[in-house]
Amino acid sequence: xxxxxxxxxxxxxxxxxxxxxxxxxxxxxxxxxxxxxxxxxxxxxxxxxxxxxxxxxxxxxxxxxxxxxxxxxxxxxxxxxxxxxxxxxxxxxxxxxxxxxxxxxxxxxxxxxxxxxxxxxxxxxxxxxxxxxxxxxxxxxxxxxxxxxxxxxxxxxxxxxxxxxxxxxxxxxxxxxxxxxxxxxxxxxxxxxxxxxxxxxxxxxxxxxxxxxxxxxxxxxxxxxxxxxxxxxxxxxxxxxxxxxxxxxxxxxxxxxxxxxxxxxxxxxxxxxxxxxxxxxxxxxxxxxxxxxxxxxxxxxxxxxxxxxxxxxxxxxxxxxxxxxxxxxxxxxxxxxxxxxxxxxxxxxxxxxxxxxxxxxxxxxxxxxxxxxxxxx
Amino acid sequence: xxxxxxxxxxxxxxxxxxxxxxxxxxxxxxxxxxxxxxxxxxxxxxxxxxxxxxxxxxxxxxxxxxxxxxxxxxxxxxxxxxxxxxxxxxxxxxxxxxxxxxxxxxxxxxxxxxxxxxxxxxxxxxxxxxxxxxxxxxxxxxxxxxxxxxxxxxxxxxxxxxxxxxxxxxxxxxxxxxxxxxxxxxxxxxxxxxxxxxxxxxxxxxxxxxxxxxxxxxxxxxxxxxxxxxxxxxxxxxxxxxxxxxxxxxxxxxxxxxxxxxxxxxxxxxxxxxxxxxxxxxxxxxxxxxxxxxxxxxxxxxxxxxxxxxxxxxxxxxxxxxxxxxxxxxxxxxxxxxxxxxxxxxxxxxxxxxxxxxxxxxxxxxxxxxxxxxxxx
Numbered sequence: 001x002x003x004x005x006x007x008x009x010x011x012x013x014x015x016x017x018x019x020x021x022x023x024x025x026x027x028x029x030x031x032x033x034x035x036x037x038x039x040x041x042x043x044x045x046x047x048x049x050x051x052x053x054x055x056x057x058x059x060x061x062x063x064x065x066x067x068x069x070x071x072x073x074x075x076x077x078x079x080x081x082x083x084x085x086x087x088x089x090x091x092x093x094x095x096x097x098x099x100x101x102x103x104x105x106x107x108x109x110x111x112x113x114x115x116x117x118x119x120x121x122x123x124x125x126x127x128x129x130x131x132x133x134x135x136x137x138x139x140x141x142x143x144x145x146x147x148x149x150x151x152x153x154x155x156x157x158x159x160x161x162x163x164x165x166x167x168x169x170x171x172x173x174x175x176x177x178x179x180x181x182x183x184x185x186x187x188x189x190x191x192x193x194x195x196x197x198x199x200x201x202x203x204x205x206x207x208x209x210x211x212x213x214x215x216x217x218x219x220x221x222x223x224x225x226x227x228x229x230x231x232x233x234x235x236x237x238x239x240x241x242x243x244x245x246x247x248x249x250x251x252x253x254x255x256x257x258x259x260x261x262x263x264x265x266x267x268x269x270x271x272x273x274x275x276x277x278x279x280x281x282x283x284x285x286x287x288x289x290x291x292x293x294x295x296x297x298x299x300x301x302x303x304x305x306x307x308x309x310x311x312x313x314x315x316x317x318x319x320x321x322x323x324x325x326x327x328x329x330x331x332x333x334x335x336x337x338x339x340x341x342x343x344x345x346x347x348x349x350x351x352x353x354x355x356x357x358x359x360x361x362x363x364x365x366x367x368x369x370x371x372x373x374x375x376x377x
Numbered sequence: 378x379x380x381x382x383x384x385x386x387x388x389x390x391x392x393x394x395x396x397x398x399x400x401x402x403x404x405x406x407x408x409x410x411x412x413x414x415x416x417x418x419x420x421x422x423x424x425x426x427x428x429x430x431x432x433x434x435x436x437x438x439x440x441x442x443x444x445x446x447x448x449x450x451x452x453x454x455x456x457x458x459x460x461x462x463x464x465x466x467x468x469x470x471x472x473x474x475x476x477x478x479x480x481x482x483x484x485x486x487x488x489x490x491x492x493x494x495x496x497x498x499x500x501x502x503x504x505x506x507x508x509x510x511x512x513x514x515x516x517x518x519x520x521x522x523x524x525x526x527x528x529x530x531x532x533x534x535x536x537x538x539x540x541x542x543x544x545x546x547x548x549x550x551x552x553x554x555x556x557x558x559x560x561x562x563x564x565x566x567x568x569x570x571x572x573x574x575x576x577x578x579x580x581x582x583x584x585x586x587x588x589x590x591x592x593x594x595x596x597x598x599x600x601x602x603x604x605x606x607x608x609x610x611x612x613x614x615x616x617x618x619x620x621x622x623x624x625x626x627x628x629x630x631x632x633x634x635x636x637x638x639x640x641x642x643x644x645x646x647x648x649x650x651x652x653x654x655x656x657x658x659x660x661x662x663x664x665x666x667x668x669x670x671x672x673x674x675x676x677x678x679x680x681x682x683x684x685x686x687x688x689x690x691x692x693x694x695x696x697x698x699x700x701x702x703x704x705x706x707x708x709x710x711x712x713x714x715x716x717x718x719x720x721x722x723x724x725x726x727x728x729x730x731x732x733x734x735x736x737x738x739x740x741x742x743x744x745x746x747x748x749x750x751x752x753x754x
Contacts, residue, residue: 061741092454127438131435250450
């Protein structure tokens, strides 16, 4: 597979109280089209990744709404898969290009969440999970806390291991002008911030965010040099109680296996990654399930500094979901924008030197969906 | 394009108070897989077409939820485009098959709407339209009524023309054991039923419905003989106030143009159709915009009996959205199930003799999205 990225853009992540959801999609799309040096007329289809616009903005039919706001009257789709909506939208856009049906497509991920009380948002987000676990009162922090507790018990993963993920990603965010929380934190600050669900504190958790990200993909000759060389999706049971193990996400493992085969590369070839750190334990699981360290060693691997800027394999140079922010539908698209920018050498203060191959991992729910992309320059 | 339909199924349309949304998707999927003689293990990806499960059933991430309930752990997607969600899901499933990424896919369209007060549903459905028209107080019946009024004024289309669409489709539904309203009505009964929005009465309007439909599509050798030979999507402005004309749906015209080119067929080759008759005027517009009669002549064309069972080109033999029912996300999939069944000669009492080529037209909102498929045996 070789799908060139012609253009990419991301809005500031944070609170956009003076802009509508369609303002964000129009702004980021126009920036991505400008980066690709194409006009709206060149776009054959618009793929929108979004979870909650029906509930929050009372706008369904979001593909047509986003396309209409851009003056594009061709084809348009909304793809939803909870926090993996963005990654799934990229995957399906790629299918339409591989099929030869469309030549140039716009993929836009978006979510606008901060206009609502956090308690409401938390409740809406639970619609990503299983009905049984939702009605049992489990929240997303609680679901991931169960995974963390199991990991601590089985492998000796510590609170400090998890806190280090937040410390690293906040450091990266401090170098990213688009990040929602661009400031550094210490291990002590993470451990002593307010408790969310044992073992997590506030600083183990990704925030509620407004933001959008966009990609222009084309099978026409592109002036840009970054290509998507793998796009893989895998699913697992929607309820964690139906799974054989609480210490791995099988969907990540299966999507990664497919993606490495498609890309024809080995783990050593991957220079940088953006992974789904909705809670700090999730980045530890991602390192293990993607195969960058042995099962149970994710905490120590990250704490060694290997995945920090300057280390061998920088992970989440954007700041990740944790510190750059997590506008649900935008996240899976923004991960590719960050890798694209790094490979093109336009990463700014957080630039990774000589990165040639990058990987993204985007999760829906508690791992019922996983999407892995590999990008290469 | 040649995508074989290996299996197809549809639930009874109507009120399913004793079943959950996932009960409906599991039941219809198992029936379609049985028809295709494949097990869940053969399914590489699940595409779900649905609009309102997030709001109504509080279940987002519906691709993974439907797949999980079926015990399928491969790939899963939810595609949303208002009332065109089902058609768009079929279109994107086809892209993944053409791309060669998946070999056998399950497409499920579903909506479960009758557990809620009609006023609530009406308000949720308005999320398919533009914010400007929604906050101005326009409902869907009112939007289509504006199109009907313009058509009456410009072309002399009459109330009787519209009522005949309902009479014809209720007659077809009376022969369909899966239809929500399987009884005949007279012109007088349509004209004298309670007023909804001038010029529409209750019997000009499609109902609120629970139901699901499923297709198994495969690029592997299939024992069945029906294939999808065209799949085309087009969009238009989401607000009707932004359009040059109120008497045509440009998206239908554009999708039809693409579909006829893809299929390499002429209008005379089409033997049967399922079109989007959410209100009676919509079937009149469909006949014109698909090109089966001249602009302005749709009312007389249908009233001539040409599109009634026994006529030259039967339209909506299922009873259409009008009388078979309109479970929003299911509609676009069910249209293909009906054509598939007709081409295979398993149409039951409503069987059309010697049908070889069939066409479906599925609309989102007030024509912001149109999806046209062509099937052939």
